[in-house]
Amino acid sequence: MAIRIEPRDPLTQAQGVEAGYAQTARRWPSQPLVRRPLGAAELSGPQHLARRLPLAGGGKAGDLAGYGDKRAIGQLVRLRIRVLDEDGAPLPGTVLEVWHCNAAGKYIHPNDTHDAPVDPNFYGAARLVAGDTGLVELRTIKPGAYPVPDTGGWWRPPHVHLSVWGRVWLSRLVTQMFFPGEPLNEADAILNAIRDPGARERCIACLASSKTSEMIFEHQLVVRGRKASAGTP
Amino acid sequence: MSRLIPTAEMTLGPFFPREFAQGANDLAQGASGEVIEITGRVTELDGKALDNVILEIWQADSAGRFDNPAFSGWGRAATDAQGNYRFRTIRPGAAPGRAPHVNFLILYSGLMRQLQTVMFFEDADDPVLKVVPQSARARLIAQRVNQTSYRFDIRLRGGEETPFFDD
Numbered sequence: 001m002a003i004r005i006e007p008r009d010p011l012t013q014a015q016g017v018e019a020g021y022a023q024t025a026r027r028w029p030s031q032p033l034v035r036r037p038l039g040a041a042e043l044s045g046p047q048h049l050a051r052r053l054p055l056a057g058g059g060k061a062g063d064l065a066g067y068g069d070k071r072a073i074g075q076l077v078r079l080r081i082r083v084l085d086e087d088g089a090p091l092p093g094t095v096l097e098v099w100h101c102n103a104a105g106k107y108i109h110p111n112d113t114h115d116a117p118v119d120p121n122f123y124g125a126a127r128l129v130a131g132d133t134g135l136v137e138l139r140t141i142k143p144g145a146y147p148v149p150d151t152g153g154w155w156r157p158p159h160v161h162l163s164v165w166g167r168v169w170l171s172r173l174v175t176q177m178f179f180p181g182e183p184l185n186e187a188d189a190i191l192n193a194i195r196d197p198g199a200r201e202r203c204i205a206c207l208a209s210s211k212t213s214e215m216i217f218e219h220q221l222v223v224r225g226r227k228a229s230a231g232t233p
Numbered sequence: 234m235s236r237l238i239p240t241a242e243m244t245l246g247p248f249f250p251r252e253f254a255q256g257a258n259d260l261a262q263g264a265s266g267e268v269i270e271i272t273g274r275v276t277e278l279d280g281k282a283l284d285n286v287i288l289e290i291w292q293a294d295s296a297g298r299f300d301n302p303a304f305s306g307w308g309r310a311a312t313d314a315q316g317n318y319r320f321r322t323i324r325p326g327a328a329p330g331r332a333p334h335v336n337f338l339i340l341y342s343g344l345m346r347q348l349q350t351v352m353f354f355e356d357a358d359d360p361v362l363k364v365v366p367q368s369a370r371a372r373l374i375a376q377r378v379n380q381t382s383y384r385f386d387i388r389l390r391g392g393e394e395t396p397f398f399d400d
Binding site for chain 2: 005007008009012013014015016018021023024025026027028029030031033034035036037038039040041042044045046047048049052053054056084085086087088097099101107108109110111112124125127161163169170172173174175176190191193194198199200202203220221222223224226
């Protein structure tokens with residue numbers, strides 16, 4: 001399928017250097033990014049990545065929360081994440097990587113020096129594959145907030161990191177999902193680097209049900225790219 | 234047809250799981266072609282090396298094809314504490330209208346969205362290389378270390394900054 005990619009909209013995508021996030025000024029290029037002609041290299045992409053990347057934490061329905069004496073500490077949530085393209089067409093078979101900190105705000109990572117306890121029953125990473133409707137489900141616990149160890153840092157609101165490939169090389173999406181009603185959302189330098197309020201809102205999951213044993217959150221990821229119709233460049 | 238707006242990209246953060254970062258930097262296994270190694274160092278402003286930067290590559294097979302079912306063309310490596318990464322792959326062939334190249338995507342804490350750049354093997358007549366300012370083009374051409382090894386350093390910001398693309 002031929003895919004068309006349009007330039008990023010500066011209102012709905014972050015632009016690079018953010019005053020509230022000191023590291024961005026050390027890492028984002030100082031020179032303007034170059035617009036390049038797109039061809040087969042950019043408009044093709046890896047197929048069948050699920051064969052190359054081992055799935056972890058469950059296939060189409062992952063579980064990071066565990067049960068019984070292996071249950072992770074925290075509030076049980078079920079994330080229902082749907083992966084679509086710009087036409088609204090689902091992406092079955094696409095690989096989704098998820099990672100988040102534990103309920104106390106601590107990651108299972110040697111670089112996390114935050115003085116918060118490790119939960120022996122929580123390993124916060126799963127690699128999943130989307131089902132026929134582009135849906136990925138993950139049973140987990142709600143992550144905690146934690147302070148950013150950067151100069152002039154701040155407390156990050158609870159969030160879930162998400163990585164997905166889409167149809168072509170340029171549709172790669174790495175983002176974060178937030179929870180509704182969190183006061184820290186208002187001051188987060190990463191969420192608020194997105195200028196358009198609607199675009200920020202779309203990064204916040206929707207509480208679909210709290211009448212179940214797990215709070216159910218629904219979320220949608222839209223990867224770049226739409227079907228190129230005949231005659232359009 | 235109504236169009237959905239792509240989700241906002243956000244930084245990878247500093248805690249990308251090690252198990253995801255590792256194990257995908259060898260594209261050569263089982264593939265036909267000339268096996269090469271690509272290594273390099275990723276630095277920020279002032280030349281400071283960066284740890285756990287995620288680099289993903291996308292390239293053609295040895296015949297210049299991007300859709301060879303027998304060759305994935307995709308790989309991922311992470312930098313170590315000294316900022317060094319390493320891929321083992323096949324030297325890509327020339328795709329129609331292009332010089333042989335390897336597409337790089339960079340994800341890291343403090344990068345609010347992905348950065349894209351391209352490694353070339355030599356200065357060539359290539360439509361992507363041509364849109365880069367002349368003075369910066371040499372920074373997209375890998376240094377040949379030996380017969381089978383190339384070095385491609387990536388400087389995110391500062392002197393000798395690597396050119397990056399926006400699409």
